[in-house]
């Protein structure tokens with residue numbers, strides 16, 4: 001089976017680990033490709049930082065700091081202390097020493113003229129991830145947040161202000177002229193199943209679908225497109241998606257996010273959507289909107305639960321494939 005997953009960082013990484021674990025237990029050949037958000041990316045102290053690609057890579061490699069949710073386990077911050085002493089970088093955004101090794105490697109490849117997708121393939125080859133990581137685009141399409149007084153990089157809004165400054169809008173800068181990275185369109189067109197990870201709909205999945213040829217590929221793929229709600233019982237699972245959703249006028253509810261993505265039969269991207277048992281009452285609304293719905297436990301508290309959730313998503317897709 002060929003699975004393609006559109007994914008952000010932390011929630012997406014856990015889901016991808018579940019997809020990989022679930023396929024391990026199935027007979028036959030399988031491949032998983034993650035099309036990863038680059039909207040969080042930025043240049044910092046001369047280094048190109050790609051948080052979502054790194055969260056997924058570290059998680060699948062088993063070296064992620066699962067307590068903090070990002071960066072490397074067993075990290076030290078000696079270089080970061082020196083950067084602070086020199087007054088460079090963002091003192092509220094800590095680059096760990098091991099993490100800087102990744103950023104230096106990536107930046108050396110980029111400086112040598114290599115596109116991000118090629119640099120990512122070389123860096124992620126260090127570990128047997130079992131998933132091919134491709135950035136959505138090789139263009140630097142960075143998400144910026146418009147607030148009442150200033151427009152800032154997403155990372156500053158998210159990490160420095162903890163999304164507490166009301167966001168008026170989100171800008172995916174340069175998305176309209178960006179193109180999919182090599183391998184992305186084929187991964188979507190030739191997939192048996194396309195999954196939307198339970199990532200932030202606005203700042204993780206949104207920037208991916210804002211790349212015109214990626215959205216077109218999702219709309220036209222013969223594979224069923226199934227998403228997993230990042231909202232359970234009207235609340236975000238982690239992160240601050242509610243602050244993002246309210247900014248674009250979408251209620252923080254499992255059905256509202258699905259209808260925001262839209263049913264493919266109505267020009268949207270979804271054929272199916274997974275919601276938590278606590279949201280079971282929303283299923284008829286979604287079915288009426290043309291989005292087939294599965295009501296299953298969505299909490300990914302451990303790897304077995306993540307694998308079960310992945311299996312539920314694949315089962316809904318299989319049911320739809322027959323359509």
Ligand code: FO1
Pocket residue numbers: 009010040049050051052054055070071092093094095096099155158159
């Ligand atoms: N998040 C924080 O809350 N504080 C940090 O200092 C921080 C540093 C950091 C460094 C590298 C990296 O890849 C991620 C980092 N993050 C940090 C998390 C980051 O904000 C998130 O991974 C995503 O960008 C938001 O979804």
